[in-house]
Amino acid sequence: MSPSAATASTPRSDWTREEIAALYDLPLPDLMLKALEVRRDNWPAGRIQKSQLLSIKTGGCPEDCGYCSQSAHFQTGLSASKLMEVEAVVAEAKKAKANGADRFCMGAAWRSLKDRDMPAVCAMISAVKAEGLETCVTLGMLEDGQAERLKEAGLDYYNHNLDTSREYYGKVTSTRTYDDRLQTIARVRNAGVNVCAGGILGMGEGRADRVGLIHELSKLTPHPESVTINALVPIEGTPLGGSTPIDAVELARAIATARIVMPASWVRLSAGRENMSEEGQALCLAAGANSIFVGDRLLTTDNPEASEDEALLETLGLEWGPRTDKPGAAL
Ligand code: SAM
Ligand code: DTB
Ligand code: SF4
Secondary structure (H helix, E strand, O other): OOHHHHHOOOOOOOOOHHHHHHHHOOOHHHHHHHHHHHHHHHOOOOEEEEEEEEEEEOOOEOOOOOOOOOEOOOOOOOOOOOOOOHHHHHHHHHHHHHOOOOEEEEEEOOOEOOHHHHHHHHHHHHHHHHOOOEEEEEOOEOOOOHHHHHHHHOOOEEEOOOEOOHHHHHHHOOOOOHHHHHHHHHHHHHOOOEEEEEEEEOOOOOHHHHHHHHHHHHHOOOOOOEEEEEEOOOOOOOOOOOOOOOOHHHHHHHHHHHHHHOOOOEEEEOOOHHHOOHHHHHHHHHOOOOEEEEOOEOOOOEOOOHHHHHHHHHHHOOEEOOOOOOOOOOO
């Protein structure tokens, strides 16, 4: 075992909500210091992974998630489209790779994955994997046996978010429950696919809900390999379109707390960077985020231009770097 692996923090799944709240509420410099210690002990210094997203099936979703541009319940001006052809997806994956991304995440505006779409989705996963990219999909709820088929096709990660605390969840979505989400996450885990799970800040929730979200994630055993932290991208026409934007310091607190509580997880600063200042993003990266989405689109909304992201990393003295399989071992 390398010396750095020996000092790596062992993930705990018995954090109490109070312990997590106490971390979250620390004076910012003390919280950041603890997060940086965890980062130093577990992760290569100064490396940020480039991920890229693609919406493979856009809009017309039967769910009523109050934040989402793609729900058929709200008038957001988005036009729905069918599942993309495999060739078109591969072309986008090639472009992402040429832009330096090493992870490619495909999202579909579905309530759940239908078996009739399985062959096309599996073909996309296999083809993207064959390009040498890490694969991630987010396709809604899964039934028994579906995650196994995705894994056989070459899937590395399945993204399925808890979004917020259990108590606040009903204020955001009514067409499914928190336990539905946990059940799909368990199916992903049982199939041996890496779990990517996280949530959204800035939906009118309080700090107790942000702590509750991190607590729910920390109870998963093992922790999700990937923890995605989104700032709400406000969408006109949705119930949450007029929400007060989350403060960058509050977002950094959530990232730092997740970094400490789930030391071996990839923490991703995901949606919302387009509306953040360079200083705000700097704080979130300094708080211990390992990855960002690059490319000028997320799924349906804008993301910073490549040149802005290059400038950001240059300013911060950070480098792009690929995923390392064993946190702690690559220091
Ligand atoms: N339909 C699938 C599902 O909901 O699991 C997959 C696609 S969905 C767009 C993936 C995730 O994106 C959601 O779980 C949510 O956390 C995040 N998301 C969607 N709209 C967002 C927005 N306006 N701002 C921030 N995050 C958002
Ligand atoms: C996640 O947690 N964030 C990404 C990914 N998983 C699929 C999605 C962000 C979506 C932002 C809004 C949009 O572009 O539609
Ligand atoms: Fe549908 Fe996913 Fe959007 Fe919810 S978040 S409305 S499930 S696409």
